[in-house]
Amino acid sequence: MPLPQTEMPGRLQSYCAERGIRMTQQRRAILSVMETAKKHLDAAQLLRKAQRLDASVDRSTVYRTLQMLKRQGLVDELDLMHIHGEGHYYERKLNRDHIHMACLRCGKIMEFVSDVFDKLKRQVERDCNFQIVVSRLEIGGYCNACRAAK
Amino acid sequence: MPLPQTEMPGRLQSYCAERGIRMTQQRRAILSVMETAKKHLDAAQLLRKAQRLDASVDRSTVYRTLQMLKRQGLVDELDLMHIHGEGHYYERKLNRDHIHMACLRCGKIMEFVSDVFDKLKRQVERDCNFQIVVSRLEIGGYCNACRAAK
DNA sequence: TTAAGTGCAAATATTTTGCTGTCAC
DNA sequence: GTGACAGCAAAATATTTGCACTTAA
Secondary structure, eight states, X not given: OOOOSSOOXXXXXXXXXXXXXXXXXXXXXXXXXXXXXXXXXXXXXXXHHHHHHOXXXXXXXXXXXXXXXXXXXXXXXXXXXXXXXXXXXXXXXXXXXXXXXXXXXTOOEEEEOOHHHHHHHHHHHHHHTOEEEEEEEEEEEEOHHHHHHO | OOOOSSOOTTHHHHHHHHTTOOOOHHHHHHHHHHHHOSSOEEHHHHHHHHHHHOTTOXXXXXXXXXXXXXHTTSEEEEOGGGTTXXXXXXXXXXXXXXXXXXXXXXXXXXXXXXXHHXXXXXXXXHHXXXXXXXXXXXXXXXXXXXXXXX
């Protein structure tokens, strides 16, 4: 039986509990949406989905919760090359960093894990005497299908 | 006598001329600021500096010119890990892509060129069948001085 | 009990757009 | 001359904040 590829739902809440972060009904709704999201969500989508679980959730609570999660290093903030406007997208941080590729034609988002990326980060830490906390590699271009269709 | 490390001022205007892009007094002011900028500028700073060269330059012209330069692949848009708010920073694209590192404590921005980065991009193109147009690697963390001071 | 969190409304910040007039080619 | 570009003002978008009330621990 294969291991699950992502962590089990509920882990974000466990992390918060471990770190002594107060848990409210609203935060539970927001974290639950983040846990189960199948794609990258922006703040407005996150708000809408969280309100389905708890209608009282307010826009500012979403932003405040996102700030908390970023500070805790539990979520990453992405631009996805601004393919759809100027907003940001959020995803829970998993064990291994990955690269995001956005197709400039069809808008598809792809992810890629690479040892070379890990190696590059180690090189930066060593050669620049820089302690990495968070990193983001985003690439815009054309996916296989769109490249052929052009 | 060492070669200059960046291209000579005026090159952005030459590129535009080569590509048949209409040159106005306002665009000349904006391009000139970008050419000679010593650090990464956001749209507001770019506007202020351009207005010193041509007081008539309007905010919307700055944004419209930036869009044109991005489309032409002549400038890159950066977040610098949102160290100072949600805006974007712009820099003219030089021959070789580089990584941006932002110190989360002192706000210093550092740049780094790496063969490993080039190799990673080639790997993405090959392994993902993805044709890269633009890429952006930004890293947040602690610079050498701030790491010691913490 | 009480510090932290929340909703609400308003403010702020950033970027875009419609329109009319101007200018580069 | 004319189509691309400009300024201006207003709208659209995205995020933050002040304040009084609520709630988790």
